[in-house]
Structure formats: C-alpha cells, structure tokens
Amino acid sequence: MKLAPVDYLILAIYFAFVLGIGWRLRKSVESSRDFLTSGRSVPVWITSLAFLAANLGAQEVIGMSASGAKYGIMTAHFYWIGAVPAMLFVGIFMMPFYYGSHARSVPEYLKLRFDEKTRGLNAITFAVMTIFSSGISMYALGLLLRLVLGWSFTASVLLSAAIVLTYTLLGGLTSAIYNEVLQFFLIVLGFSPLAILAVSKAGGWSGMQSRLPPVMTHSWQYMSSGSQNPMGVEVFGLVAGLAFVLSFGYWCTDFLVIQRAMAADSMSAARRTPLLAAFPKMAMPFIVIMPGIAALALSTMHAGYTLPVKGDGYDYDQAFTTLMAQFYPSGMLGVGLTALMASFMSGMAGNVTAFNTVWTYDIYQSYIRKGAPDAHYLMVGRLTTIVGTALSIATAYVAQRYNNIMDLLQLVFSFVNAPLFATFLLGMFWRRATGHGAFTGLVSGITVATLTHGFTVAEQKGGWITPIHQFPSTMAQNFWIAIFAWTACFVTTIMVSLLTRPRPAEELRGLVYGLTKLPQETGVSWYRRPAPVAVLVVAVLLLLNIWFR
Amino acid sequence: MLDLRTPSGWFFALLGVILVVLGVFTPGLRAALTDLNVNLYCGLVMLAFGGVMLVLARTRP
Numbered sequence: 001m002k003l004a005p006v007d008y009l010i011l012a013i014y015f016a017f018v019l020g021i022g023w024r025l026r027k028s029v030e031s032s033r034d035f036l037t038s039g040r041s042v043p044v045w046i047t048s049l050a051f052l053a054a055n056l057g058a059q060e061v062i063g064m065s066a067s068g069a070k071y072g073i074m075t076a077h078f079y080w081i082g083a084v085p086a087m088l089f090v091g092i093f094m095m096p097f098y099y100g101s102h103a104r105s106v107p108e109y110l111k112l113r114f115d116e117k118t119r120g121l122n123a124i125t126f127a128v129m130t131i132f133s134s135g136i137s138m139y140a141l142g143l144l145l146r147l148v149l150g151w152s153f154t155a156s157v158l159l160s161a162a163i164v165l166t167y168t169l170l171g172g173l174t175s176a177i178y179n180e181v182l183q184f185f186l187i188v189l190g191f192s193p194l195a196i197l198a199v200s201k202a203g204g205w206s207g208m209q210s211r212l213p214p215v216m217t218h219s220w221q222y223m224s225s226g227s228q229n230p231m232g233v234e235v236f237g238l239v240a241g242l243a244f245v246l247s248f249g250y251w252c253t254d255f256l257v258i259q260r261a262m263a264a265d266s267m268s269a270a271r272r273t274p275l276l277a278a279f280p281k282m283a284m285p286f287i288v289i290m291p292g293i294a295a296l297a298l299s300t301m302h303a304g305y306t307l308p309v310k311g312d313g314y315d316y317d318q319a320f321t322t323l324m325a326q327f328y329p330s331g332m333l334g335v336g337l338t339a340l341m342a343s344f345m346s347g348m349a350g351n352v353t354a355f356n357t358v359w360t361y362d363i364y365q366s367y368i369r370k371g372a373p374d375a376h377y378l379m380v381g382r383l384t385t386i387v388g389t390a391l392s393i394a395t396a397y398v399a400q401r402y403n404n405i406m407d408l409l410q411l412v413f414s415f416v417n418a419p420l421f422a423t424f425l426l427g428m429f430w431r432r433a434t435g436h437g438a439f440t441g442l443v444s445g446i447t448v449a450t451l452t453h454g455f456t457v458a459e460q461k462g463g464w465i466t467p468i469h470q471f472p473s474t475m476a477q478n479f480w481i482a483i484f485a486w487t488a489c490f491v492t493t494i495m496v497s498l499l500t501r502p503r504p505a506e507e508l509r510g511l512v513y514g515l516t517k518l519p520q521e522t523g524v525s526w527y528r529r530p531a532p533v534a535v536l537v538v539a540v541l542l543l544l545n546i547w548f549r
Numbered sequence: 550m551l552d553l554r555t556p557s558g559w560f561f562a563l564l565g566v567i568l569v570v571l572g573v574f575t576p577g578l579r580a581a582l583t584d585l586n587v588n589l590y591c592g593l594v595m596l597a598f599g600g601v602m603l604v605l606a607r608t609r610p
Contacts, residue, residue: 331588
C-alpha cells in the first residue's frame, strides 16, 4: 500500500482534531471525579457511541473481517446474539444498581455489595488485564503498520501512544469519551464505502451466496453440530457459552464499557446508553464482516483480487487491508488508514481510562493511601495515565519478543473473566448472597476453568493434565470452559452464601433487587424510556437473524 | 462544556472538502478494482455529514 501526501495530510488533520478536543476540555477537569468519572455529565448520544467505540479496537476490525472470510456470516453471532442481549440486560436490569449505588467503578460496586477481598480480586485482575490488552493491541497495530506501510514498529507504537496519552491527560475520561465518538464516526464513514464497493463487486449478497458454499452465508442453518460448520461450534455451546456466559460476562461486568454508561448525565441516560449502542452494534457486521466475506467471494471470481496466501491456506488477517488497497484511491485511502488508527486509539484510550479509575480509586485509595485530599488523587490519576501508557508500551515490546507468553496470559485472563457474571447476577438479584460466597465462587470458577482446559484438547491446545475430551475447535473449547466456570461459580456462591452470615438488609439498600427503589420512567416520550427502546432492539435483532438464518 | 457536534462537524466538512477537490481535479485517480470516482462520492457524503453536525450544533435541538 502506497500513501500519497494527501493521505498524510488527512492523518495529520485527524491528530490535530483529537488533540484539539483534549485541549478544549482541559478546563473541565477540576477534581479527581471530573478526571476519572467525567463528573456524570456526558449526554446520552455520546455515552452510547463511546460505549461501543471503546470496545472496537483495530484488532477487532482486522480480526472480524478475517473471521468473515474464514467462517462467513456466522461471525455475526459475535455482534448479534453474542452482544445485544447482554447489552439490553445491563441497561434495563443492572444499570439501576451500578449508577444508583454511586459507586465510581465496577470493583467499587463489589466492595459496597460484598466485601473488600472480592473487590480486591476484581480490581487487581482487571487492572493487570487492561494493561495487557492495551499493550497487545498496540503490538497488533505496530505489526500491521509495518506490514502494510513499512512503518517502523517503534515509530507507530510511540506516536499513537503519545497522542492517546496527551488527550487523555488533558481532558481525562471526558476527552477519551468525546474522541471515541469522533473515532466511531470516522470508522463508519471510512469503512462503509469499502464494504459497499467490495460487496457490489462480488455481485451483492445474492452474488456472494451463489459463489460461496452455503455454510458461509447462513448463520444458523449449519449449527446443529460442530462438524457441519467451520467454527466447529454447535447451538448449545454458542448460546450458553458465547451468548450467555461470555457475552454477559463482558458487557455486564467489564468496567471498560460500564464506565462509559456510568459517565452519563442521568439514571435514564445511563440505562439507555447500552440500549442505544445496540443499534450501531447490530449494524457493525455489515461494515467489518461483509468485506471479509466479499474478499473470499472475489477470490473465486478472477476479478483481479485474491486473498494473500500463507502456507497452504489464505492469510485471512490481510483481507481488510488488501481490499482497502484495491478499492480506495489516494485520499480515501488516507481516510481508511486514519480510521484504522482511530479504531486502535479508541480501544487503547478505553483501556487507559478504565485502568486509571480502578488503580486510583480501587487500589491506591483503598490500599495504599486513604483519606488524602482530592487534589492528591487527581494528581495520582494523571500520573497513572502516564504510567499506564508506559506499561502498555512495555507490554507491546514483550509481546513482540515472547509471543507465547502473551497467548498464555490471554488464556489465563479468559479463565478469570468467565465466572464473573455469576457473581454479579447473584449479587444484584439475590440479597442472601454474601462476600465469602462471592469470593469462593470466583476462585472456584477460575479453578474449574483451568481444570477444564487441562482436561480437554482442541487444535493441539489444552489437555496438559490429561486429555479426556476432544473439541472440534478452540472456539468450542472456550465456550465450554466458560459454561463450566460460570456454573461452578454460580453453585459455589449459592452454597457458601447459605452457610455464611448474611448482611443486614439496611446495608444493602440501593445495591440489591428488592431493596432498591427502581427508577420509574413515566411522563417522557417512548423513545426516552428504556423498555420501548429495548423492544425495538429485539425486533431488529430477530429480523436480522431470520434474514441471515 | 464543549459541544462535540462542532468539532466533529468541522472535521468531516474539512475531510469532505479535501476529498471533493481531489475527486473533481484529479478524476483519473482511481483504485485498481473500481471505476467509480470514490473520492468524489465519499467526499460529498462526508461534507453532508459534517454540515448536518454543524447545523445541529447551531440549532441545539
């Protein structure tokens, strides 16, 4: 891919605007709450787009179009059933407790609801994981730009980190959130022309259907057993593992996204944040997955495009960038590349701001220095931004040198995350659940996840204790690990809770269902109320799944 | 506080102008796989999006 001066000009304009937004917002930061939680002042259209954009890294765009080329429209399960139901659930049922409890973070909610050790476990694992994922995505970006443009790894890593650092340092969470929205617009306007061009070149949806094997263009029809589809996943594993455990575990408990909703300016806005985000979420497959499928279809057509080859198969990870090089002239190519950088930055800023808040409030203020004046925590928050970015850069270099360690860590993190939703579900909806129950539940969930991985094999992965079961794919293995971990956590939490002393009801007001006054949404038009918006989301979700069944 | 619609509006209007100018003055600038003037059409869309954002920021609905 060759860039012209105009492409660099567009990239420079983008950098100027994100830094300018940070500069304009610098005056809005007067306290640690302004810096770390936006002082609950952000309008709902902004929080909902940021809710989506913070999760949308460059790896996701590249990875999802690669999966589109590899698995077909089935990949859309990660956006539809694997995200939307959880987004509705967190908005309607869980946000009243997150927002209403006045907790400043998700770990802090655990502290209020359960106890110190449960918060500590969650805060520390979360802090470590955000740094690693931000470092890994930085590594992916450096690798990508080196491959596609021949830029030096160090230059692209340092430049993009410096820009994210500067605007986050200036305007705190507000600046990160505002820029995420700008980045989201750029992603949509910069990538959708590519999807339109590639799909129409491949003959539209019907043309792709006629050129590709039917399993690539149906999302449900080949799901009855793992051997029928390239993902190696069957309906139960998909629905219970991905759509329930993993998706609810991420969208309902991960502070990275919840933080955006908690920055909203009212309870109603906080609840509608994930609901409104569900609409663009459902549309994302058309922008990121469709080009991948089109790339595969084009490769069968002698239209002048073939997917790059690696070993004896296609190099799917290059689908997106090679399409861009073939369909965008200089000018639009600059926009596309800028959008790729933007998606990386929105993901990284999301990680950095979430890390900041958890470190400053849940670790530093709780365990290192209590009761200092607020100006001290504001300073710590700013310093943490710098340290967090530096650690991410260091991680990117570790990832570059020791690929296997990174794979291992990501695996360990998936074990830590799998059981989380059981803890929050019981914490919010069962007042009898206790701190000891939650903590042992989490620990047992993580243990069961590790054991499941030790006893099962898929694509030569796992089975390090003794292999007793074989999965058709690592994806199926991941889904089943999540199912077992969640069940273990759920059952253990209930059993230990019943054996330990419950907290008095008055301490749990505002934290648990039945002891919290639920927000009444009356007297406003229907599209400002969560329930009707959710019904509309469900209707669109059903239509999409029926259309692409 | 800053109304985000204003900077987003200016950003996309500016990108739109650059792309439209490129599309009009160098119509021969084409990518390998398409005969469309991609810059012109995308530029017009971005200009329109930026304009709508700026109008919304001005009227503050």
